[in-house]
Amino acid sequence: MKIGVLALQGDFEKHREKLRELGAEAVEVRSAGELAGVDGLIIPGGESSTMLKLIDYTGLWDSLREFAASKPVFGTCAGAILMASEVTNPGQQSLALLDIAVERNAYGRQIDSHISRLELEDGPVEAVFIRAPVIRRTGPSVRVLASDHGDPVWVEQGMHMAATFHPELTEDGRVHRHFVDKVGSQPK
Amino acid sequence: MYFDEPFRLKVGLAEMLKGGVIMDVTNVEQAVIAENAGACAVMALERVPADIRKEGGVARMANIRIIRDIMGAVSIPVMAKARIGHFTEARVLEALGVDYVDESEVLTPADEEHHIDKRGFKIPFVCGARNLGEALRRIAEGAAMIRTKGEAGSGNIVEAVRHIRTIVKEMRQLTVLGHEELVAESKKLQAPLELVEMVAKTGKLPVPNFSAGGIATPADAALVMQLGAEAVFVGSGIFKSSDPEARAKAIVKAATYYQDPVKLLEASEEVGKAMDGLDIRQLGENELLQTRGW
Numbered sequence: 001m002k003i004g005v006l007a008l009q010g011d012f013e014k015h016r017e018k019l020r021e022l023g024a025e026a027v028e029v030r031s032a033g034e035l036a037g038v039d040g041l042i043i044p045g046g047e048s049s050t051m052l053k054l055i056d057y058t059g060l061w062d063s064l065r066e067f068a069a070s071k072p073v074f075g076t077c078a079g080a081i082l083m084a085s086e087v088t089n090p091g092q093q094s095l096a097l098l099d100i101a102v103e104r105n106a107y108g109r110q111i112d113s114h115i116s117r118l119e120l121e122d123g124p125v126e127a128v129f130i131r132a133p134v135i136r137r138t139g140p141s142v143r144v145l146a147s148d149h150g151d152p153v154w155v156e157q158g159m160h161m162a163a164t165f166h167p168e169l170t171e172d173g174r175v176h177r178h179f180v181d182k183v184g185s186q187p188k
Numbered sequence: 189m190y191f192d193e194p195f196r197l198k199v200g201l202a203e204m205l206k207g208g209v210i211m212d213v214t215n216v217e218q219a220v221i222a223e224n225a226g227a228c229a230v231m232a233l234e235r236v237p238a239d240i241r242k243e244g245g246v247a248r249m250a251n252i253r254i255i256r257d258i259m260g261a262v263s264i265p266v267m268a269k270a271r272i273g274h275f276t277e278a279r280v281l282e283a284l285g286v287d288y289v290d291e292s293e294v295l296t297p298a299d300e301e302h303h304i305d306k307r308g309f310k311i312p313f314v315c316g317a318r319n320l321g322e323a324l325r326r327i328a329e330g331a332a333m334i335r336t337k338g339e340a341g342s343g344n345i346v347e348a349v350r351h352i353r354t355i356v357k358e359m360r361q362l363t364v365l366g367h368e369e370l371v372a373e374s375k376k377l378q379a380p381l382e383l384v385e386m387v388a389k390t391g392k393l394p395v396p397n398f399s400a401g402g403i404a405t406p407a408d409a410a411l412v413m414q415l416g417a418e419a420v421f422v423g424s425g426i427f428k429s430s431d432p433e434a435r436a437k438a439i440v441k442a443a444t445y446y447q448d449p450v451k452l453l454e455a456s457e458e459v460g461k462a463m464d465g466l467d468i469r470q471l472g473e474n475e476l477l478q479t480r481g482w
Contacts, residue, residue, distance in 0.1 A: 007207065009207040009208045009443075010203075010208075013206070047228040049223060050440070053226030057441055105263060109287055111285050113201065130201050130204055
């Protein structure tokens with residue numbers, strides 16, 4: 001099993017480290033050719049508007065959509081924004097892989113970035129929010145895996161999932177483990 | 189001691205800027221051009237370094253209205269510069285809510301002995317460095333991101349190359365030393381042993397390591413990234429060129445595809461005439477910006 005990390009901009013290196021700690025093979029993806037060789041894709045944190053421009057520049061838009069039709073995608077923060085079906089503050093294009101509405105920079109600026117402790121079934125997990133978005137709406141087929149102050153912060157729908165925080169910036173590997181398991185359970 | 193929660197949040201934003209281009213802008217129009225080209229952040233200032241160099245006089249923190257207007261116009265992070273040691277300028281920028289403060293040698297230093305004690309702030313700081321000792325001293329003071337100083341406003345990459353090469357080489361050297369040697373190195377570098385040990389263990393700075401100062405072309409950006417920089421700041425290089433929009437886009441592409449010569453060729457073909465450059469050897473010692481700070 002090989003998992004790709006979209007390496008256009010952002011903290012893709014942190015995701016690769018995390019996947020390696022979990023024993024998964026992780027590679028950087030910057031082109032359609034590289035995307036074709038992986039079984040799952042992580043869209044990292046970073047600036048979503050920058051990633052959108054680079055997806056446009058390199059013509060990766062259609063390849064990403066085709067990939068997501070049959071293989072799992074996991075987005076953190078900017079990645080979650082790119083996966084949403086609706087984006088506000090301001091509105092921007094997205095891949096619409098998850099039936100969620102996301103508001104960018106919803107907590108405010110960097111001064112409002114914070115660390116929370118989320119309750120998961122198997123114990124608390126530390127969640128780092130950096131200029132994070134908030135999921136304002138989830139569709140009926142979206143399952144909420146964790147919430148913070150009433151807002152969903154980790155969601156999944158079918159084989160795809162997204163987190164508005166950065167599990168790649170903490171020691172805990174459980175969020176990534178969940179994704180690795182999803183990729184592993186897909187039919188080849 | 190260093191990586192407490194507030195500091196991890198500061199470093200966290202720097203992590204998000206990796207692989208990106210942070211562009212100097214002096215008004216809303218430029219900020220929008222930068223964002224539309226794919227900048228991952230903008231640096232709001234009154235004059236770009238090339239103009240500061242040309243016009244002389246005292247360079248201070250930018251007019252607050254300019255910074256506020258830019259913060260209102262773009263959705264990407266907005267940084268602003270404070271003078272070295274001018275902690276009240278930094279407090280003003282913190283109250284304004286900018287996303288990063290650059291304690292910058294490009295502005296006229298306010299204190300010739302002390303840098304800002306950055307740990308006491310809620311907003312993160314980036315500082316310039318020419319070598320590993322300088323980088324680690326700034327981190328010890330609370331900087332959450334380091335950038336090479338290069339020679340700002342020169343359009344000449346030679347100093348940024350010197351600085352990134354020096355830092356990377358000094359880091360590599362630490363990785364092969366024994367502990368008693370690290371103690372001696374810590375003394376030589378005038379930097380805390382704890383930070384020296386972190387570098388020795390990983391071969392990397394404990395915070396993101398970016399490059400600035402003299403980047404004018406897509407190839408310049410790719411060069412410093414290949415030498416180990418994790419993102420680039422472009423100051424005068426974009427808005428002092430003949431083609432800011434195209435150049436901004438091309439440098440954004442170069443920061444992503446810095447290892448791909450074909451993509452770099454494409455990016456290089458998209459740009460026109462670069463800013464005029466300066467031969468650093470023709471500059472007097474008192475004209476150098478990089479020697480400010482210590």
